Amino acid sequence: MPIPDIAGLPPFAEFRDLETKLSELIQKYNNLLVSLDSLNVVSLTADHIDAGTLNAGIVTVRADYSGGAFIELSKDGIRINDGSKDTFLATNAGQVTMTGAKVQSTVSSYPRIELNSLSHLFKAEASANNHISVIADSTGQQPALLFSFNGKFALVQNNGTALLIQTPIGQGLGIQLSAESDIFISTFAKVIFQSWSKIYSNESGTTLQQELNSLSARIAALGG
Incomplete structure (x- = not known):
């Protein structure tokens, strides 16, 4: 608080001195209520404060928790810390960073x-x-x-x-490729199939291995 500038009564004070001092006290009291500021208040403990605007550029609002965690509102922005790192940071430049959110x-x-x-x-x-x-x-x-x-x-x-x-085993899922035009496969290596019996024609209902076996049988029948 600022240094008090209210002097006491003089020795052997008369009624007029009391009247003047009372008037001075009333004037300073009214002025204090009108212009209460940081010069008058350094520390404040209260259960409830109603306020229109708190200027965080001047005042820092902070709540501390166990383990070193805290929430802080200051001229630099808003910080939420879990005790080891900032989990939420909103700077005065408008940049927001959330970690582990x-x-x-x-x-x-x-x-x-x-x-x-x-x-x-x-x-x-x-x-x-x-x-x-x-x-x-x-x-x-x-x-x-x-x-x-x-x-x-x-x-x-x-x-x-x-x-x-x-597709996980036992879930009965296949892989289907569908296109209105050609499906083009380009590779600098081989296109590998597990076996020819795994290549199936939906139109003929046969596999490539079955077709190859049939072709081989026809060639053998022709004596080739």
Whole structure:
């Protein structure tokens, strides 16, 4: 607080002195209520404060929690710290950084999107069992794109040597390519099939191996 400038009564004070001093005290009291500022208040303890605007450029508002965590509002911006790092930071330049955050468009209704660093990077859900997820570490730090439909899963994954399109064993899922025009495959290496019996013609209902066997039999019958 500023140094008080109210002197006491003189020795052998008379009634007139009391009257003057009382008038001085009333005047200073009224002035104090009108112009209360940081010169008058250094520390304030209160259970409830009603305020229109708190100027954070002058005042720092901070709440401390166990483990060193805190929330702070100051001239530099807004900080939320978990005791070891800033989990939320909004600077006075308008830049916002969130670390370890979970962002969701809705709590439980669908459709919804979710950003969650704990389980997946991004998830777009039509329902609980129908969604697309971007996973940074599916198996051995291999990024993957996961598709789920009615609880059945398909995976597109880079394993370091190949781009894999996988459907888990036992779920009865196949891979279907559909196009209104030609499907063109270009490679600098081989196109590898497990066997000719795995190449099937939907039109004839036979495999390439069956056709080759039939051709071989006809050639043998001709004496070739």
